[in-house]
Each structure stands twice: as structure tokens, then as C-alpha cells.
Amino acid sequence: MAERKRRRFSITALPGFSTLAIVTFLVLYVPIVTMVVYSFNASMSVAVWGGFSLEWYVYAWNNTLVQEATVRSVIIAVCASGIATTVATMAALGTTRRGRYKGQTIIYLLINQPLMVPEIVTAVALLIVFASIKVATGYTGLAYLIIAHSAFCIPFAYLPIRARLEGMDLTLEIASADLYASPWRAFRRVTLPLLAPGIAAGAMLAFVISLDDVIITEFVKSAGQDTLPTYMLGQLRRAVTPEVNAISTALLVLTVLLLTLFYLLTRRRD
Amino acid sequence: MSMDMDRKRARDGWLLSAPALVLLILAASGPLLIVVIYAFLTPGEYSGIVWDFSLKAWFQVLFERDIFDQTVSFADAHLTIFWRSVRLSLVTTLLTFVFGFPTAWFIATRPPNQRAMWLFLITIPFWTNLLIRTFAIMEVIRLDGILNNALMGIGLLSEPLRIMYTDTAVLIGMTYVYLPLMVLPLFAAIDRLDFRLVEAGYDLYATRWQVLRRIILPIIKPGIIAGSILVFVPSLGAYVTPRLLGGGKKMMIGNFIELQFGAGRNWPLGSALSLILLLIVGIALIFYVRASTRSDANG
Numbered sequence: 001m002a003e004r005k006r007r008r009f010s011i012t013a014l015p016g017f018s019t020l021a022i023v024t025f026l027v028l029y030v031p032i033v034t035m036v037v038y039s040f041n042a043s044m045s046v047a048v049w050g051g052f053s054l055e056w057y058v059y060a061w062n063n064t065l066v067q068e069a070t071v072r073s074v075i076i077a078v079c080a081s082g083i084a085t086t087v088a089t090m091a092a093l094g095t096t097r098r099g100r101y102k103g104q105t106i107i108y109l110l111i112n113q114p115l116m117v118p119e120i121v122t123a124v125a126l127l128i129v130f131a132s133i134k135v136a137t138g139y140t141g142l143a144y145l146i147i148a149h150s151a152f153c154i155p156f157a158y159l160p161i162r163a164r165l166e167g168m169d170l171t172l173e174i175a176s177a178d179l180y181a182s183p184w185r186a187f188r189r190v191t192l193p194l195l196a197p198g199i200a201a202g203a204m205l206a207f208v209i210s211l212d213d214v215i216i217t218e219f220v221k222s223a224g225q226d227t228l229p230t231y232m233l234g235q236l237r238r239a240v241t242p243e244v245n246a247i248s249t250a251l252l253v254l255t256v257l258l259l260t261l262f263y264l265l266t267r268r269r270d
Numbered sequence: 271m272s273m274d275m276d277r278k279r280a281r282d283g284w285l286l287s288a289p290a291l292v293l294l295i296l297a298a299s300g301p302l303l304i305v306v307i308y309a310f311l312t313p314g315e316y317s318g319i320v321w322d323f324s325l326k327a328w329f330q331v332l333f334e335r336d337i338f339d340q341t342v343s344f345a346d347a348h349l350t351i352f353w354r355s356v357r358l359s360l361v362t363t364l365l366t367f368v369f370g371f372p373t374a375w376f377i378a379t380r381p382p383n384q385r386a387m388w389l390f391l392i393t394i395p396f397w398t399n400l401l402i403r404t405f406a407i408m409e410v411i412r413l414d415g416i417l418n419n420a421l422m423g424i425g426l427l428s429e430p431l432r433i434m435y436t437d438t439a440v441l442i443g444m445t446y447v448y449l450p451l452m453v454l455p456l457f458a459a460i461d462r463l464d465f466r467l468v469e470a471g472y473d474l475y476a477t478r479w480q481v482l483r484r485i486i487l488p489i490i491k492p493g494i495i496a497g498s499i500l501v502f503v504p505s506l507g508a509y510v511t512p513r514l515l516g517g518g519k520k521m522m523i524g525n526f527i528e529l530q531f532g533a534g535r536n537w538p539l540g541s542a543l544s545l546i547l548l549l550i551v552g553i554a555l556i557f558y559v560r561a562s563t564r565s566d567a568n569g
Contacts, residue, residue, distance in 0.1 A: 021376030094286025101280035118507025125301030
């Protein structure tokens with residue numbers, strides 16, 4: 001009586017792959033979800049559940065070190081992503097849609113260098129240079145961090161802007177030139193509005209990359225210049241309280257929000 | 271006339287790129303050149319350097335001189351760190367492939383309306399701070415973490431596993447944090463795969479294994495190479511993950527470089543080690559470019 005179930009033969013199926021994929025997604029998300037859940041823990045421990053509470057969010061919110069680190073992180077990220085996006089937009093305009101010219105490979109190599117060189121190497125290189133400038137000038141402000149962040153954010157801002165430029169239609173600009181628009185006017189009224197989503201996407205990536213940076217910041221910062229990630233790194237070396245969970249969760253939510261915005265901006269309109 | 275146009279185009283291109291290039295030379299390429307110089311200088315007494323040419327840093331990378339009888343021997347500790355870095359990075363690459371390939375395949379074979387959702391689930395960890403993800407996995411594998419609690423809770427273990435501060439912990443951590451870097455390029459390759467070729471294979475009575483080995487893997491090879499490079503390169507230069515999960519003892523090259531600029535007070539040695547790391551990364555990238563142009567030529 002037992003009728004054998006017959007599964008249709010699927011050419012896209014491979015044995016065990018779906019199971020392994022689901023396991024991978026679980027392994028990927030269980031730690032993150034646990035971290036988020038324990039940020040609402042009422043007890044001191046990051047391992048024993050003591051009931052729901054927002055205590056650690058309040059604690060982090062009122063911690064002056066966290067406040068200062070947050071403000072510093074945001075200042076650096078805003079300045080760095082602003083600078084990086086501006087220079088990257090210019091560089092994208094200078095390297096696309098004008099045919100090949102001498103030295104373009106050098107420009108590409110320089111722009112993409114932060115993606116190729118391991119961060120720890122850039123970090124010690126900046127430490128060497130900035131340490132001697134600090135000694136020579138006596139200035140120990142945030143400018144070092146802003147310059148360093150601006151530089152490594154450039155490729156992240158450059159790539160989406162360039163992608164947008166390459167996909168753009170030249171006819172509108174030619175039309176505006178035909179109608180006697182000056183090059184600057186054509187750029188401001190035609191090219192820039194069309195390019196805007198790419199620029200916004202690039203700025204957002206640069207912002208997230210700057211906000212997340214640990215290694216370069218750790219080596220470049222002067223005493224008492226913790227950003228949120230370096231503050232967390234310092235905390236993780238000591239006894240961990242759910243405060244770190246709370247900060248992490250807040251950063252995670254921010255990342256997901258920005259990421260969603262990024263997707264909406266770069267989505268192709270069909 | 272056209273000559274002038276060409277020249278103007280190149281000039282404008284350079285002018286527009288100039289601000290970005292100045293910034294990059296100031297805070298990326300320039301400092302890197304100084305590292306090259308520092309690797310050939312003498313360490314200062316407390317930190318920094320003395321401007322005397324010396325090859326001692328390069329000698330110290332591989333050898334050490336006994337302080338009593340001046341005999342030269344291999345610096346075992348250094349070799350151990352190099353070997354650990356390379357070995358852990360290779361195993362990480364392999365593990366991310368073992369988990370990443372089925373995951374990428376799964377995403378690419380979902381119905382189109384679900385695909386974006388699964389892909390987004392991979393992208394979230396990809397953009398989440400590395401430090402946060404390392405912290406998250408650390409909380410799982412700690413002595414009193416949820417892994418041990420769960421395993422002891424269901425009676426599989428009577429004593430908690432001591433994973434933290436071992437090579438295994440670093441391996442688990444790196445596989446966890448770099449997995450999305452393997453999945454994304456693999457997905458891109460599988461997404462472009464022409465499934466009519468797979469169907470033709472089955473029509474010709476190929477087994478699943480034969481189709482996988484003879485059709486699928488050769489076609490998605492560029493994706494495999496890209497994913498492997500994307501995982502191997504940051505693994506080799508990893509700093510945060512081995513530092514938090516390996517503790518002070520299980521160092522990788524990145525941590526060893528930092529040590530030279532901190533407590534080790536040997537900036538030239540740190541610079542030489544940075545250059546060696548850069549060299550290995552450069553070799554990996556050249557291998558990648560050659561492998562991908564070759565498969566372009568074949569495909």
C-alpha cells in the first residue's frame with residue numbers, strides 16, 4: 001500500500017547543499033542574535049540571563065567616555081566621508097568617459113591601494129609618519145585621524161560613483177552643450193543631478209567604513225582620542241559587561257539602516 | 271588638433287584626480303615608502319629609529335644571536351608565527367569555501383523573488399563592524415558562553431570546552447568573520463552559470479558528482495579564485511580577531527608587527543615584517559590577476 005513518494009529530479013539541486021546552507025545561515029546569525037538579546041540583560045553578566053532591562057543602554061548613554069567617543073566617531077566619519085566623496089567624485093569624473101590616457105593605471109593603483117595593502121601595514125606606516133609630525137609640530141588634534149580616514153575611504157566612495165558614471169547616457173550632456181550651456185553649467189544642471197544617487201551611495205559607504213575602522217584609528221589616535229570602536233576594543237580586553245552589547249547593537253541597527261538606504265539608492269529603476 | 275585634444279583630456283583627467291591622489295600619497299603611499307626606508311635603519315634606544323643604515327632587521331626576521339656566546343640560530347618563535355599565519359589563513363580559506371559554496375549555491379538557486387532577501391542576509395554581516403562580529407563569536411565560544419552552556423545542558427559534555435585563546439578559536443573566528451567575503455563572489459559566479467550546461471550533463475547520464483566536478487566547478491573557477499583571495503589576504507593581515515580570540519600568546523603576523531612598534535621597541539624589525547606581509551599579499555594578488563586573465567582567455 002505504501003506508495004513511494006517520487007521527487008521530481010531537479011537540475012539545480014545538489015545533495016546536502018541546502019542543509020549546509022541553512023546551517024551556515026544559523027551559524028552566521030546565532031552569535032549576532034545572542035549578542036543583541038544579551039544587550040537587554042538585567043544582570044551584570046554577558047552569559048547569565050537576569051531578565052529584560054534597558055539598563056545597559058541607559059548606562060552606555062550616560063557614560064561620558066562613550067558619549068565623547070561617539071561624538072568623535074561621528075565628527076571623523078562626517079568629515080572623512082565628506083572629503084573622500086568630494087575628491088572621489090572629481091577623480092571619477094577624471095578617469096571615466098574620456099578615453100584612455102597616459103598614467104591612468106597609476107591613478108587606478110593609487111586609488112585602490114587602501115583595498116590592497118593590509119590595514120595593519122598602513123596603520124604602522126601612518127604611526128611612523130604621524131608620530132614624527134606630532135613631535136615636530138606639537139599638534140595632536142583630530143586632523144590626523146580625519147586625514148587618515150579620508151584616504152582609506154576614497155576607494156569606497158570612488159567605486160559606486162564611477163559605476164554610476166559609466167552607466168550614464170552622454171546624450172543629455174551633449175544636448176545641453178548644443179543649447180550653449182557652459183561646461184560648468186552643464187555639469188551642475190545635468191551631470192551632477194544624474195550622478196547624485198552614485199555620490200550619495202559612495203558617501204554612505206565611506207561613512208560606514210570610517211565609523212567601523214579599528215586598526216588604523218588605534219595606531220593613529222593620540223592619548224584620550226578613543227572612537228567608539230577603539231573604546232570597545234579597550235573594553236573587550238578587560239571584563240566585558242553588557243554595555244558592549246548595547247553599543248554593538250546600536251551600531252548594528254545603524255549599519256542595517258544605512259545599508260537599506262544604500263540598496264534603495266543603487267537599485268536600478270526598471 | 272587631435273594631438274591637442276588628447277593632451278587636454280589627459281591634463282584634465284590628472285587635474286581632476288589630483289586632490290584624491292595628493293591625499294592618498296600623503297596618508298597611504300607616502301607612509302608606505304617610509305616603512306621601506308625604516309626597514310633598513312637601526313632601532314632607537316627606547317623607540318623610533320636612529321638614521322644609520324643597517325640590515326639587522328632583515329637578519330632578525332629569520333635568525334637570532336645568542337646574547338652570551340654570540341652563536342646564530344634560527345628564530346624559532348618568528349618562524350612559528352609565520353607558519354601559524356599562513357596555515358590558519360589557508361585553513362580559513364578552505365573552511366569558508368566548504369560552508370560558503372553550498373550557501374552561495376543555495377542563494378543563487380532560490381526563486382528570483384526570494385533571492386534578494388537571502389543575499390541581504392549575507393550582506394548584513396558583511397557590512398557589520400568586524401569588531402562586533404568578533405565579539406559576537408567570542409561570546410559564543412567562551413568558557414561560559416552559549417556553546418558550552420548548550421552542550422552541557424543537553425548532557426553532551428560534562429566539562430566545558432576550552433576553546434578561547436587557542437588556534438582553534440582564531441580559526442573559528444576568522445572563518446566566521448570572513449565567510450561573507452567568500453559567499454559574495456561565489457554567488458556572482460553561480461548566478462551567471464548557464465544551467466543548460468548542467469542539464470546537458472544530466473541528459474548525458476552524468477552523476478551529480480560528475481556534473482559538479484566536470485561542469486560546475488570549472489565554470490565557476492574565477493569566482494572561487496576571487497573568493498579565496500578576498501578571504502586569504504585579510505586573514506593573513508588579520509589583527510583584531512587573533513588578538514581577541516588568540517590572546518597574547520597565539521599571535522599572527524599582524525599582532526607581531528604591532529608588538530615591534532609597542533613593547534618590542536624595534537621599529538625596523540616591525541617595518542621589515544610589514545614588507546614581508548606586503549610581499550606575500552602582492553604575490554597572492556599577482557596570482558589572482560594571472561589566474562583571472564587566463565580563465566578570461568579560455569572562456
